[in-house]
Amino acid sequence: MTKLRPTEEVADLARRGLAACRVPQLIVDEQWTVVLVSEGACRLFGRSREQMEGTALESLVSSLDVFAGCGHRTCPPEGCFRQLDLKLRNATTAVELHCERFRDAAGHPFLNLVLYDAGELATRDAMRTARISKLGLLNQVSEALYGAQLSLPQVLESVLIAMTAGQGLRFNRAFLLLVDERTRTLRGEIAIGPSSREEADRIWRDLADQPTDLYEMMTSYDLSLKETDVAVNNIVRNLKVDLAEDDHVLIQAMHSRRVLHVSEKDSGPGLDAVRHWLGVGRFAVAPLATRRGSIGVLIADNAISGLEITELDLEFLQLFANQSANAIESSRLTEELARKVLDLRKAQQKQKEDQQTLLRMERLSVMGETSAIVAHELRNPLVAIGGFARTLLRNLTEDDPNRQFAQIITEEVGRLERIIHDLLDFIRPQKMMRRNLPPDQIVQEIARKMHLTLEHASVALDLDLKAGDVEVNCHPGEIQQVLQNLTLNAIQAQPDGGRIRISSRVLEGGVLIQVADRGPGLAKDVAEKMFSPFFTTKTAGSGLGLTICVQIIRAHGGVLRGENLPEGGACFSFILPRPKPEGENGE
Amino acid sequence: MAKILIVDDEPHLRLLYETELRRAGYETMTASNAEQGLEYVETMHPDLVILDIRMAGMDGIEALQRILDMDNTLPVILNTAYSSYRENYLTWSADAYITKSSDTTELLVKVKELLDAKMVES
Numbered sequence: 001m002t003k004l005r006p007t008e009e010v011a012d013l014a015r016r017g018l019a020a021c022r023v024p025q026l027i028v029d030e031q032w033t034v035v036l037v038s039e040g041a042c043r044l045f046g047r048s049r050e051q052m053e054g055t056a057l058e059s060l061v062s063s064l065d066v067f068a069g070c071g072h073r074t075c076p077p078e079g080c081f082r083q084l085d086l087k088l089r090n091a092t093t094a095v096e097l098h099c100e101r102f103r104d105a106a107g108h109p110f111l112n113l114v115l116y117d118a119g120e121l122a123t124r125d126a127m128r129t130a131r132i133s134k135l136g137l138l139n140q141v142s143e144a145l146y147g148a149q150l151s152l153p154q155v156l157e158s159v160l161i162a163m164t165a166g167q168g169l170r171f172n173r174a175f176l177l178l179v180d181e182r183t184r185t186l187r188g189e190i191a192i193g194p195s196s197r198e199e200a201d202r203i204w205r206d207l208a209d210q211p212t213d214l215y216e217m218m219t220s221y222d223l224s225l226k227e228t229d230v231a232v233n234n235i236v237r238n239l240k241v242d243l244a245e246d247d248h249v250l251i252q253a254m255h256s257r258r259v260l261h262v263s264e265k266d267s268g269p270g271l272d273a274v275r276h277w278l279g280v281g282r283f284a285v286a287p288l289a290t291r292r293g294s295i296g297v298l299i300a301d302n303a304i305s306g307l308e309i310t311e312l313d314l315e316f317l318q319l320f321a322n323q324s325a326n327a328i329e330s331s332r333l334t335e336e337l338a339r340k341v342l343d344l345r346k347a348q349q350k351q352k353e354d355q356q357t358l359l360r361m362e363r364l365s366v367m368g369e370t371s372a373i374v375a376h377e378l379r380n381p382l383v384a385i386g387g388f389a390r391t392l393l394r395n396l397t398e399d400d401p402n403r404q405f406a407q408i409i410t411e412e413v414g415r416l417e418r419i420i421h422d423l424l425d426f427i428r429p430q431k432m433m434r435r436n437l438p439p440d441q442i443v444q445e446i447a448r449k450m451h452l453t454l455e456h457a458s459v460a461l462d463l464d465l466k467a468g469d470v471e472v473n474c475h476p477g478e479i480q481q482v483l484q485n486l487t488l489n490a491i492q493a494q495p496d497g498g499r500i501r502i503s504s505r506v507l508e509g510g511v512l513i514q515v516a517d518r519g520p521g522l523a524k525d526v527a528e529k530m531f532s533p534f535f536t537t538k539t540a541g542s543g544l545g546l547t548i549c550v551q552i553i554r555a556h557g558g559v560l561r562g563e564n565l566p567e568g569g570a571c572f573s574f575i576l577p578r579p580k581p582e583g584e585n586g587e
Numbered sequence: 588m589a590k591i592l593i594v595d596d597e598p599h600l601r602l603l604y605e606t607e608l609r610r611a612g613y614e615t616m617t618a619s620n621a622e623q624g625l626e627y628v629e630t631m632h633p634d635l636v637i638l639d640i641r642m643a644g645m646d647g648i649e650a651l652q653r654i655l656d657m658d659n660t661l662p663v664i665l666n667t668a669y670s671s672y673r674e675n676y677l678t679w680s681a682d683a684y685i686t687k688s689s690d691t692t693e694l695l696v697k698v699k700e701l702l703d704a705k706m707v708e709s
Contacts (some may be wrong), residue, residue, distance in 0.1 A: 376641075377686055379668035384599035386689020393604055413689050421686075424670060 094118035145327035188239030195231030286321035386413030458497030493519030594624035621645035
C-alpha cells in the first residue's frame with residue numbers, strides 16, 4: 001500500500017474536498033472512530049459535521065455488525081463492495097458500501113467508507129437501462145434504414161414510424177420537413193400520428209396485432225395503406241418556410257445542429273405560426289444535419305397524451321435525427337446514383353446506335369458512289385440496246401414472230417433504265433433550291449401529269465385541297481417526286497382499279513398532305529421495312545421510291561408516315577413547313 | 588431540210604440518234620469527239636447540235652461554251668447519261684438538257700421545238 005505523504009496544503013485541500021463531497025463518505029481510524037465525514041454523509045446520517053467527527057462509528061449506526069468483513073485486516077487491498085441495510089434513527093436505508101484501506105504518513109491505518117444510496121442508484125440504473133434500450137433501438141433503426149435497401153419514401157416513413165412506435169421513441173406525432181432546393185423552402189413532406197384520443201386508442205389497439213420488432217415494423221408496415229394520419233399529413237403539407245427567413249424558428253433549428261425544445265413560454269419569429277399549424281404549445285425540433293449541410297428538420301410532440309418531453313427524449317431525438325439525416329441522404333444519393341447510371345446506360349446505348357447508324361451511312365455512301373459509277377456506265381449501252389430494239393420493233397410487221405422478242409428487249413431495258421434512274425436519284429446529293437409556294441399547286445400539277453397513267457390504271461383521283469393560297473417552303477421538284485412516287489404506289493396497290501385521294505390541310509406549323517388509297521393496306525412486316533432502301537413488294541420497280549420520299553421529306557424537316565386507315569387502305573402523310581419569317585429564309 | 592450535228596463518243600449511240608433523226612426527216616452529221624464537233628460547227632453550219640457531256644478529251648461543257656462563242660443563236664441540246672450535270676450552272680446556257688434514254692421521244696420532241704422556234708425567229 002502506498003504511504004501518503006502529502007504536504008499540509010494538499011492534505012488540507014483533500015480534507016476540504018472530501019468534506020464538500022455529496023457522496024456519503026466517512027474515514028474511520030483503527031478504533032472505528034470517525035475522523036472525517038463528507039457533506040453527503042452528514043445528510044445521510046442527519047447529523048452535523050461536529051456531531052459526527054470524533055465520535056465512535058458505533059454510535060452512529062445501530063450495530064457495527066453491518067461492517068463485518070470490512071475490518072482493517074479483512075478488507076482486501078483493492079477494497080470491497082457490498083450491499084447492506086443501514087439502520088439510521090428509525091429508518092432502514094439500503095446502501096451500497098465501498099470500503100478501502102489506507103495508511104497516513106505516520107503509518108496509521110484508516111478505512112474509507114463510501115456509502116451509496118441504493119434508491120438513488122436504482123434511479124440511475126433505470127436511466128442507464130433506458131439509455132441502453134434506446135441505444136439498442138437506435139441500432140435497430142440503423143439496421144432497418146441501411147440494411148433493408150429502402151427507397152427514399154420508405155426511409156422517410158420508417159423514420160416517422162421509429163419516432164412514434166411504442167418500441168421506438170414513443171412520441172405521439174412526428175413531422176418530417178425537407179429542404180426543397182428548387183423552391184428554396186423548407187417543406188413538409190410526411191407525417192405520422194393520430195388526430196384525436198379516440199384515433200390514438202384505436203391505432204394502439206391495432207398495433208397490438210402488428211409486428212413487435214421495430215425492424216420488422218419499419219420494413220413491412222405500409223403507411224400508405226392506413227387511413228389514419230390524414231389529419232397530420234394535411235398539417236404537414238401546409239408547413240412551408242422560405243429558406244431566406246433566417247430568424248424563423250424552424251430555419252434556426254435546422255441550422256443550429258442541436259435539438260430545440262419549445263415550451264408554451266417560448267416566443268420567437270414564426271413560433272406562433274408553427275404552434276398554430278401543429279395545434280400544440282410544446283414540441284421538439286431536431287435538425288437533420290449531414291456532412292453536406294442541413295437537409296431538413298424533424299418535429300415531434302405529445303399532442304395526444306400531453307406527456308412532458310423529457311431530457312432523455314430530447315437526447316435520443318438528437319441522436320436519432322442524426323442517423324435519420326444520414327439515412328435520408330444516403331438513400332437520396334443511392335437514388336441519384338441509380339438515375340445517373342441509367343442515364344449513362346441510355347447514353348451508351350444511344351452512342352452505340354449512333355455508331356451503327358454512322359457505319360450504315362458510311363456503307364451506304366460507299367455503296368452509293370460505286371453504284372453511281374456503275375449506273376452511269378450502264379446507261380449508255382442500255383440506251384443503245386433499248387433504242388435499237390425500239391427501231392427494230394417499229395420495222396417489224398405486226399405478224400413477224402420476232403416482234404415479240406424486240407418488245408421484250410424494249411420493256412426490259414425500260415425497266416433497267418428506271419432502276420438506274422431511281423438509284424441515281426437516290427444517291428444524288430440533294431441540292432436544296434427551296435421556294436415559297438402553295439402546295440396545292442404542286443398537287444394539281446401532279447394530278448395533271450399523272451392523268452393518263454391514272455386513267456390507264458382505272459384509278460380515280462379525288463383531290464381534297466384545303467390549303468388554298470397558304471404557302472409552304474419547299475423544293476417543288478422534290479415534292480412532286482414524292483407525290484408521284486406515292487401516287488404510283490397507290491396505283492399499284494389497286495391493280496384492279498380503285499380510288500386515290502390526295503388531301504391538304506393547314507396546320508399551325510405547316511400544311512399536312514395525305515395520299516390515301518383503297519388497296520389492301522400495309523402488311524405489318526411491310527410497314528416495318530418499307531422505308532429501307534431496296535425494299536419492294538412490287539414486281540416492277542427498284543424499291544427505292546419510298547426511301548427517296550423519306551429522304552426528301554426528312555430534308556424538309558418532316559417525317560413521312562405510313563399507316564392503315566380504319567376504313568381500309570393505306571395512307572401516307574407528311575407535313576411541309578410554312579415559310580420562315582423574312583430574313584431567315586436561307587438555303 | 589434541217590441539219591443536225593450529233594457529238595457523242597459512243598459509236599452505237601451516234602448510230603441510234605442518226606437513225607432516229609433521219610427517220611424523223613432530218614439531215615444528220617456525226618462527230619466522235621468535241622474537237623471534231625467544233626470543227627463541223629464552223630465548217631458545216633448545222634441548224635442544231637446534240638452534245639454529249641462526258642467524252643474523252645474536251646468535254647461537252649467546254650464544247651458548249653466554244654460553240655456559243657462562235658454562234659450564240661445555234662440551238663444546243665445537252666444529251667447525257669448524267670442527270671447531275673443539270674446542277675452545274677455551266678450547262679444552263681444550253682437550250683435543253685436531256686438525260687439519255689432508250690426512248691428517244693423526248694429528244695425528238697425537243698429537237699422539233701427548238702427548230703420550230705428558230706424558224707419563227709428567223
